[in-house]
Amino acid sequence: MNLRSPRALWTLLAFGCGTTVALSLGLTAALGLYPCHLCIFQRLLFMVLTVLFGVTAWYWPRLAGSFAALLSLPVSGSGVAAASYQSWLQAQPAGSVSCVAGDPGLIEQLVEWLGQRVPELFLATGFCESAELRIMGLSLANWALVAQTGALALAAWALWERRRPI
Numbered sequence: 500m501n502l503r504s505p506r507a508l509w510t511l512l513a514f515g516c517g518t519t520v521a522l523s524l525g526l527t528a529a530l531g532l533y534p535c536h537l538c539i540f541q542r543l544l545f546m547v548l549t550v551l552f553g554v555t556a557w558y559w560p561r562l563a564g565s566f567a568a569l570l571s572l573p574v575s576g577s578g579v580a581a582a583s584y585q586s587w588l589q590a591q592p593a594g595s596v597s598c599v600a601g602d603p604g605l606i607e608q609l610v611e612w613l614g615q616r617v618p619e620l621f622l623a624t625g626f627c628e629s630a631e632l633r634i635m636g637l638s639l640a641n642w643a644l645v646a647q648t649g650a651l652a653l654a655a656w657a658l659w660e661r662r663r664p665i
């Protein structure tokens with residue numbers, strides 16, 4: 500696969516985000532994990548990115564593909580922010596911080612609304628500061644941060660490269 504080909508790169512990004520969603524769902528079910536609001540929000544962002552990157556790959560370089568590619572930047576940026584915040588929460592001493600607040604914020608309200616409609620995908624049952632599973636020393640929030648940062652960087656690079664003739 501030639502990653503200098505825009506369609507190949509966008510397809511790879513869509514596949515990577517879709518695989519991340521599948522792994523999230525699979526690990527949650529297989530290991531009995533309790534995803535929190537930020538976990539579910541990040542899962543939702545990976546779903547949205549899968550669609551945006553897929554649309555970009557399919558319609559590149561037409562207007563719909565360019566629009567989807569541009570829209571992927573703030574979506575993946577939001578994922579970087581959410582994963583960074585959750586990683587910070589998990590790095591604090593146990594019991595010193597909590598994601599539970601008096602009034603739910605926009606993320607919590609969205610996740611609660613989605614959880615009522617499709618609980619299999621969006622039901623939040625855990626706490627954001629809890630790192631239930633570590634893989635190679637990193638929590639799932641840390642891995643989400645790596646994946647979202649990679650998606651953001653590759654999407655930005657692909658859009659930047661579009662300016663140059665092929």
